[in-house]
Amino acid sequence: MTGVVRSERPASARRLVVRRGPVALRLRVRTLVVGVVLTVAAIAIAMVSLASGDFPVPLGDVLRALAGQGDAGTEFIVVTLRLPRVLVALLVGAALAASGAVFQSLTRNPLGSPDFIGLTTGASTGALLVILILDERGLPVAVGAMVGCVATSVAVYLLAFQRGTNAFRLILMGIGVSALLESANSFLLVRARLSDALAAQVWLIGSVGGRSFTDVALVGIPLAVVLPVLLVLARQLSMLNLGDETAALNGVPVERSRVALALSAVVLAATATAAAGPVAFVALAAPHLATRLTRAPGPGILPAAAMGAVLMVAGDWLAQRVLPTRDVPVGVVTAALGGAYLTWLLAREWRRGRALG
Amino acid sequence: MDGRLWARELTLAYDERVVARDLSVRIADGSFTVIVGPNACGKSTLLKTLARVLKPRAGTVHLDGEPISSYASRHVARQIGMLPQSPVVPNGIVVEDLVSRGRFAHQRLLRQWSVADETVVVEAMRMTEVLDLADRFVEELSGGQRQRVWLAMVLAQETGILLLDEPTTFLDLAHQFEVLDLCADLHEQGRTIVAVLHDLNQACRYATELVVMRDGALVAQGPPAQVITPALVEQVFGMPCRVMDDPETGTPMVVPASRSRRREPLLGQFIDRTT
Numbered sequence: 217m218t219g220v221v222r223s224e225r226p227a228s229a230r231r232l233v234v235r236r237g238p239v240a241l242r243l244r245v246r247t248l249v250v251g252v253v254l255t256v257a258a259i260a261i262a263m264v265s266l267a268s269g270d271f272p273v274p275l276g277d278v279l280r281a282l283a284g285q286g287d288a289g290t291e292f293i294v295v296t297l298r299l300p301r302v303l304v305a306l307l308v309g310a311a312l313a314a315s316g317a318v319f320q321s322l323t324r325n326p327l328g329s330p331d332f333i334g335l336t337t338g339a340s341t342g343a344l345l346v347i348l349i350l351d352e353r354g355l356p357v358a359v360g361a362m363v364g365c366v367a368t369s370v371a372v373y374l375l376a377f378q379r380g381t382n383a384f385r386l387i388l389m390g391i392g393v394s395a396l397l398e399s400a401n402s403f404l405l406v407r408a409r410l411s412d413a414l415a416a417q418v419w420l421i422g423s424v425g426g427r428s429f430t431d432v433a434l435v436g437i438p439l440a441v442v443l444p445v446l447l448v449l450a451r452q453l454s455m456l457n458l459g460d461e462t463a464a465l466n467g468v469p470v471e472r473s474r475v476a477l478a479l480s481a482v483v484l485a486a487t488a489t490a491a492a493g494p495v496a497f498v499a500l501a502a503p504h505l506a507t508r509l510t511r512a513p514g515p516g517i518l519p520a521a522a523m524g525a526v527l528m529v530a531g532d533w534l535a536q537r538v539l540p541t542r543d544v545p546v547g548v549v550t551a552a553l554g555g556a557y558l559t560w561l562l563a564r565e566w567r568r569g570r571a572l573g
Numbered sequence: 574m575d576g577r578l579w580a581r582e583l584t585l586a587y588d589e590r591v592v593a594r595d596l597s598v599r600i601a602d603g604s605f606t607v608i609v610g611p612n613a614c615g616k617s618t619l620l621k622t623l624a625r626v627l628k629p630r631a632g633t634v635h636l637d638g639e640p641i642s643s644y645a646s647r648h649v650a651r652q653i654g655m656l657p658q659s660p661v662v663p664n665g666i667v668v669e670d671l672v673s674r675g676r677f678a679h680q681r682l683l684r685q686w687s688v689a690d691e692t693v694v695v696e697a698m699r700m701t702e703v704l705d706l707a708d709r710f711v712e713e714l715s716g717g718q719r720q721r722v723w724l725a726m727v728l729a730q731e732t733g734i735l736l737l738d739e740p741t742t743f744l745d746l747a748h749q750f751e752v753l754d755l756c757a758d759l760h761e762q763g764r765t766i767v768a769v770l771h772d773l774n775q776a777c778r779y780a781t782e783l784v785v786m787r788d789g790a791l792v793a794q795g796p797p798a799q800v801i802t803p804a805l806v807e808q809v810f811g812m813p814c815r816v817m818d819d820p821e822t823g824t825p826m827v828v829p830a831s832r833s834r835r836r837e838p839l840l841g842q843f844i845d846r847t848t
Binding site for chain 1: 621624625626645647648649650651654655657660661663664666667670671673674677678680682684685686687688690730
């Protein structure tokens, strides 16, 4: 491999150029490092999470159990009980963050994440209908959430993109649709039986407790399919950041690229929400945090996904330890951390003299 | 019609507002065409339509003998580059990054930074004198520097046809002429240049072909020396003037009539009525 690091440049501009055969790539060294560090961090926290709990397991035994060489008891605790939860946390975090990175980039607005444009609220409505009206639990709830999310995104898209494209209108429309669905959700909760309402409320906060390998597959398979698609479309996305006109002038099929990107992001948001409920703020905060670290012009999809996985798995680890006797849904932790972050972000943007957007 | 780029019977409109009707224009190959005309006469709209950013309501733009809409976006982007009037500057992007993005139409997923890409980007930055700014953030630059950066990005696109929408706005006098000289160099290298300019004298100096527009219609097209007359300038801009030879280049030079001479007829009417 011929790798050349142009070291005379400032650290933020350092690039790794790889040219071999038909391949010729240029990568930002900083983005590469941040991506690797975040991935390692996510895996490390996941290991700690697998090791800790009511029955602490030494890290060595965790690794042996994962490799299928541990004793039956440890393997049951680590692989059967704890692994699905940790995997769902990692995958949901990555999917939400990637979805958020794409939407924030498409709308060129830090608030343009699935939490704000109605997608997660739509998923909640779908899930609530299944829990409260059809009285189902488990997989049907996930399906309901997915259908709700996709239906909402189609509705918002059709309402917002009547003539030409306007990202700001998309966000406002999303907020409007969100409010509408929010009231529908409240109505559903109010007229429900108490026990049903409780189950629905836990789902609404977003939790990865008691998950099975079905849930892992539910979010893992779409992520495995969509993430490569997004990586292919990342070049178009970075061109769209320069404005529709410049993108079109440089040969980007603007409308087609945008629909493909939005669709991929909707699939990620829908499956992640289906698997874990509407976990708050990961989609909003992870891309920002990743960009802050990479100092790249746009949120890289992979660093954002790695950051999302870190936030989610660390949040869940914390959530299991906030109360000594009870499992707190991870959404409580991410909402608390994310809310604090959003407030700080808004305060900072205002001090710099420009409103978001 | 012959030539690489021409448009026939265009109707141009934004939503309900029709900007031009039945507009036909041919860009001569290898020309330095300058489009002039009063504000809101449809110059920019025409340029955008030629670059396929806007779809005409009616009529067609032809590129290399085929309707421009029949090509893939990438193909068009390798033939025609355009510098828009006020491009969006994304936050946190450094100059070299931005200029490199001009290579999009030449790149593939696994072939994003070939030796050719690098050579062309460096050359584009050298020609526009932004090499020293390579690692600066675009949002930190002055208007003039930014304009040269955008120009570098368009040059990195390596197109035979270059459309420039008011490339001299935001620039001081010296930088205006620098950009125009650069365009003239590119023209001499064989590129077809189409620029919208506001300054008639600059247009006359640099253009090999003038396209004069008013109210969405083509008023005159041809070499500046044949096209620019006091009557035409008054007809198009409503400005009485004298046209003389530019002492520096011999091209037509438009000298607007003085304030008092422009007011005379009006004043005359006023006096006539009162007496």
